[in-house]
Amino acid sequence: MGWFFGFKLHLIINDKGGILNFMFTQGNVDDREPLYSESFIENVRGKLCGDKGYIGKQLFEFLFMNGIQIITKVKNNMRNSLMSVSDKIMLRKRALVESVNDELKNIAQIEHSRHRSFANFITNALSAIAAYCFFPKKPSISLEFVHDNQLTLF
DSSP states (O other): OOOOOOEEEEEEEOTTSOEEEEEEEETTSOTTGGGGOHHHHTTOOEEEEOOGGGOOHHHHHHHHHTTEEEEOOOOTTSOOOOOOHHHHHHHHTTHHHHHHHHHHHHTSOOOOSOOSSHHHHHHHHHHHHHHHHTOSSOOOOOEEEOTTSOEEEO
């Protein structure tokens, strides 16, 4: 048909399952594009875990200059790189993002396919995100410090 009115929700969450920031983009926008926005990453520091779709030298350098280290798995056709054990464990905990997405879709009912207007879409999406923030129990991972001050996940 040539029409596309889809949107993507980009989330940055912490280890407690809380939403730090979010951004809506059109469905045909590259997933890495919001990370170039200063307003999207302004309060983020430390390490940011993402999937293989976020691999890119230019993005890595841009985030590194803003005090953020992005951690991703390597693609099949890439050479392995050295990674700390805590970073490898952190990548295994990436399912936390999928759990938050699942709660937004199924409990807060953010996914709807028949919105009649943009105002209806944005009202539904923002109210679902606000409702998620008030959930008493959010998916989380526990972080504990080891004796040598390295961050480890359990």
